Amino acid sequence: xxxxxxxxxxxxxxxxxxxxxxxxxxxxxxxxxxxxxxxxxxxxxxxxxxxxxxxxxxxxxxxxxxxxxxxxxxxxxxxxxxxxxxxxxxxxxxxxxxxxxxxxxxxxxxxxxxxxxxxxxxxxxxxxxxxxxxxxxxxxxxxxxxxxxxxxxxxxxxxxxxxxxxxxx
Amino acid sequence: xxxxxxxxxxxxxxxxxxxxxxxxxxxxxxxxxxxxxxxxxxxxxxxxxxxxxxxxxxxxxxxxxxxxxxxxxxxxxxxxxxxxxxxxxxxxxxxxxxxxxxxxxxxxxxxxxxxxxxxxxxxxxxxxxxxxxxxxxxxxxxx
Numbered sequence: 001x002x003x004x005x006x007x008x009x010x011x012x013x014x015x016x017x018x019x020x021x022x023x024x025x026x027x028x029x030x031x032x033x034x035x036x037x038x039x040x041x042x043x044x045x046x047x048x049x050x051x052x053x054x055x056x057x058x059x060x061x062x063x064x065x066x067x068x069x070x071x072x073x074x075x076x077x078x079x080x081x082x083x084x085x086x087x088x089x090x091x092x093x094x095x096x097x098x099x100x101x102x103x104x105x106x107x108x109x110x111x112x113x114x115x116x117x118x119x120x121x122x123x124x125x126x127x128x129x130x131x132x133x134x135x136x137x138x139x140x141x142x143x144x145x146x147x148x149x150x151x152x153x154x155x156x157x158x159x160x161x162x163x164x165x166x167x168x169x
Numbered sequence: 170x171x172x173x174x175x176x177x178x179x180x181x182x183x184x185x186x187x188x189x190x191x192x193x194x195x196x197x198x199x200x201x202x203x204x205x206x207x208x209x210x211x212x213x214x215x216x217x218x219x220x221x222x223x224x225x226x227x228x229x230x231x232x233x234x235x236x237x238x239x240x241x242x243x244x245x246x247x248x249x250x251x252x253x254x255x256x257x258x259x260x261x262x263x264x265x266x267x268x269x270x271x272x273x274x275x276x277x278x279x280x281x282x283x284x285x286x287x288x289x290x291x292x293x294x295x296x297x298x299x300x301x302x303x304x305x306x307x308x309x310x311x312x
Contacts, residue, residue: 030204037204038232039191040239043172044247050172054247063251064238067231071206101230105255105302 005094009127015083018121022069026061026116061112066156083124084143091164098165110155117150138165174246177284177308186244186272195264205231228262233300240270250307259298266294283307
């Protein structure tokens with residue numbers, strides 16, 4: 001990659017966007033739909049009686065569902081400034097048109113109770129020097145999502161890494 | 170229905186989780202993509218996937234996370250608590266694949282008042298590993 005683009009991406013490290021509000025509060029319908037599709041029978045997610053007696057005193061959402069609550073609506077479109085999206089476009093323009101997610105991680109700090117309202121911020125964390133991979137030559141871009149509830153408590157931190165590469169012809 | 174949870178005291182490093190296998194259909198791919206509110210066409214539109222050089226629609230990443238979480242708490246029971254999951258992504262999952270989940274306890278320890286285990290997991294299809302990594306879970310104790 002040209003030194004110029006790499007330097008521009010490095011200058012973007014630390015760039016943040018958000019907070020963006022989740023379209024809906026944590027709710028039963030989305031939880032049930034998720035559990036049905038995943039075939040997840042954990043009673044904390046759908047069994048009111050069990051969940052009430054648990055240490056959570058009520059239904060919670062599957063923790064790995066956090067991002068699903070925060071996805072942008074299909075309609076109407078929302079314009080979101082997103083440093084990762086911007087970095088990805090810069091890479092595509094520089095000829096690195098291949099993109100593949102390589103690592104995603106969730107660290108959970110608080111359960112999501114029914115009625116909780118999530119919001120999240122995105123931070124551009126790093127761009128790697130050029131690497132030679134099985135798929136082609138490229139760079140790893142890492143961003144980090146931080147999800148919070150209505151009390152500004154951190155619910156989950158999610159680093160996410162994609163490889164942008166020049167497809168081998 | 171009585172729910173049982175795995176007890177930290179009864180776990181040893183090296184213990185293996187029961188193997189789970191799921192036949193993946195187009196319905197699996199579409200229903201999990203929409204349940205995770207991911208409307209990218211490659212997860213529901215065969216023609217769009219083909220035009221992008223992929224052989225079929227394929228599982229989205231949020232659903233991979235869902236499958237990993239389900240596999241872990243199916244084993245631990247509802248009192249097992251997911252603290253951290255790191256997932257490395259490999260082979261794509263297509264309709265017709267069998268997704269096989271395996272796992273192994275690699276570490277048993279305490280941190281403050283929490284009783285923890287690290288579990289190495291691997292969700293594979295015939296083409297190779299789809300998702301693998303390590304999860305940290307807190308488990309209940311007998312005390």
